[in-house]
Amino acid sequence: MIEIKQVSKLYEGKEAIKDVTLVIHEGSIFGLLGSNGAGKTTLLKMLSGNLIQDCGEVLIDQSHVFENREVKNRCFFLPDTPYFLANYTIMQMAGFYSHIYSDWNQERFYQLQEVFPIPFQNKIHKLSKGMQRQVAFWLALSTMPEVLILDEPFDGLDPVMRKNVKQLLIQDVSERKMTILISSHNLREIEDLADHVGILHKGELIIQKDLDDLKADVHKVQIAFKNKIPYGIYRGVQVLNKERRGSVIVCIVKGKKSEIESHFNQFQPEIFDMLPLTLEEIFIYEMGDIGYVIQNNLV
Numbered sequence: 001m002i003e004i005k006q007v008s009k010l011y012e013g014k015e016a017i018k019d020v021t022l023v024i025h026e027g028s029i030f031g032l033l034g035s036n037g038a039g040k041t042t043l044l045k046m047l048s049g050n051l052i053q054d055c056g057e058v059l060i061d062q063s064h065v066f067e068n069r070e071v072k073n074r075c076f077f078l079p080d081t082p083y084f085l086a087n088y089t090i091m092q093m094a095g096f097y098s099h100i101y102s103d104w105n106q107e108r109f110y111q112l113q114e115v116f117p118i119p120f121q122n123k124i125h126k127l128s129k130g131m132q133r134q135v136a137f138w139l140a141l142s143t144m145p146e147v148l149i150l151d152e153p154f155d156g157l158d159p160v161m162r163k164n165v166k167q168l169l170i171q172d173v174s175e176r177k178m179t180i181l182i183s184s185h186n187l188r189e190i191e192d193l194a195d196h197v198g199i200l201h202k203g204e205l206i207i208q209k210d211l212d213d214l215k216a217d218v219h220k221v222q223i224a225f226k227n228k229i230p231y232g233i234y235r236g237v238q239v240l241n242k243e244r245r246g247s248v249i250v251c252i253v254k255g256k257k258s259e260i261e262s263h264f265n266q267f268q269p270e271i272f273d274m275l276p277l278t279l280e281e282i283f284i285y286e287m288g289d290i291g292y293v294i295q296n297n298l299v
Contacts, residue, residue, distance in 0.1 A: 001023065001024065001025055001026050001060070001061060001062075001179075002022070002023070002024040002047065002059070002060055002147065002179065002181065003022075003023055003057070003058075003059040003060075003062070004020055004021060004022040004023075004043070004046075004047065004056070004057075004058055004059075005021055005056050005057040005058075005059070006019050006020075006021055006055070006056040006057075007019070007020045007021075007043075007046065007053045007055070007056030007057070007058060008020070008053065008054050008055050008056060009039075009042055009046065009051065009053050009054050010054050011042075015203050016039045016042045016203055017039045017042055017043055017046070017053070017203045018202075018203040018204045019056075019204070020043065020056075020200075020203075020204070020205045021205070022198060022205060022208060024179060024181060024196070025179070026177050026179050027173055027177035027178070027179060028173075028179060028180075028195050028196055029169070029173060029179075029180040029182065029193050029194045029195055029196070030179075030180065030181050030182070030194060030195075030196045030197070030198065031182055031183075031184070031190035031191075031193065031194030031196070031197040031198070031211070032044070032181060032182065032183040032197075032198055032200060033183075033187065033190065033197060033198065033199045033200070033283055034183075034199060034200035034201055035200075035201055035202075035287065037202075038200040038201050038202060038203065039200055039202075039203040040151070040183045040200055041079075041080070041151055041183070043200065044077065044079075044149050044151050044181065044183060045077075046058050046065075046066075047060075047065065047077075047149055047181065048065070048072075048075060048077035048149050049065040049066050049067070049068065049071070049072050049075075050077065051066075052066045053066075060074070060075065060147060073100075073101060073102055073103075074103075074145060074146040074147060075145055075146065075147040075148075075149065076101075076140045076143050076145040076147070076148050076149070077149040077151075078136055078137070078140050078148070078149065078150050078151065078153055079151050080151045080152040080155065082132060082133065082135075082136035084124045084125065084132070084135070086125065087123060087125065088123070088124055088125075089120065089121050089122060089123050089124065090118060090119075090120050090121070090122055090124060090135055090138070090139075091120040091121060093124060093135070093139060094106075094109055094120075094139060094142065097139055097142070097143055100143075101143040101144075101145075103143060103144040103145075104142060104143055104144070105142055105143075105144050106142075108141070108142050108144070109138070109139075109142040112138050112141060112142060112168075113138075115138075115164050115165075115168065116134045116135065116137070116138045118131060118134065118135065118138075128156075129155075129156040130156040130157055130158060130161070132156075133153075133154075133155065133156045133157055134157070134161060134165075137153070137165050137168070141168060141172065144176070145178065146176075146177075146178060146179065147178070147179045147180075147181070148169070148172075148178060148179070148180045148181075149180075149181050149182075150180065150181070150182040150183065150184075151183050152183065152184055152185065153165075153182060153184065154184065154186060154189050162189070166189075166192060166193060169193065170193070180193070182194065187278070187279045187280040187283055188278070188279070188280065190279060191211070191278065191279040191280075194211055195210065195211055196208070196209065196210055196211060197209065197211050197214060197279070199283065199286060199287070201287065206286075207286060211279070214279075214282060215276065215277065215279075215282065216256075216257065217254060217255070217256075218240070218252065218253070218254050218277055218282050218285060218286070219252070219253050219254075219255075219257060219260055219274050219275070219276075219277065220250065220251070220252055220253075220274070220275040220276070220277050220281070221249075221250070221251040221252075221253050221260065221264065221272070221273070221274055221275075222248055222249070222250055222271065222272070222273040222274075222275065223248070223249050223251070223264055223269045223271060223272050223273075224247050224248045224249065224269060224270050224271040225267070225269055225270055226270050229249070230267040233264070233267055234251075236263055237253050237255060237259075237260060237263050237264075238253065238254040238255055239251050239252070239253055239254075240252040240253065240254055240285040240286075241285055248271065252277070252281075252285045257274060260274065261274065
């Protein structure tokens, strides 16, 4: 289990992370979302032991992470720009990791070439960005980590390879109870994988929820009336956004589905539908609710 307790981190006098508390249970996939500069990478680096927090605790299975070789041996951090030793081939890099990680699985390394069909003797720095990303996943999964920390992991992968990698991740979570913390701006990828999500903004964790619960709290409502819009229709519900599309009003409403249905039905609409939202839509409207909004300006 991952525990982040009241963690803060200063950079040049500015709080990159502000009093963040977060729990991620074993065998879950946690999606970390946030605006640019929200502090996501800083949080991942502290969790992987590459940075030390200024205050608070960062724990994996109740042990502190920073400078803890035993804990870091069970974790793998894949940064947004994977690092490889200069002029190393895939096989040489595998040999390096086999001496670093005690659970390195050579058999699995060979098996994964079926998924990542790149010759062992290829020098990694000569490969394309997408192929280097494949090598990074190949090596990471061969270390058999208990905790896998991913920062923008699918950047550069083609759709087929993204699907293959996601299947491997889900397999390891299912079979080995591996825990994954993944940060990505591609919210469709997060939606496909994660069972829990958190939204970080200006260093603060503003939301932490089960993904299904988060989707159950925000709804798209389409409503229309024969005559004019009734007075007080928006009172008593939390409307995050509304717009007219001809005679139809489209609202994004936060709250329980049954309460929203009951509220709007009392006005006897001619048309009333409630539609599911994507994670990207939820993110946009949740961020808009705290002032981080889309600007309708052309410069």
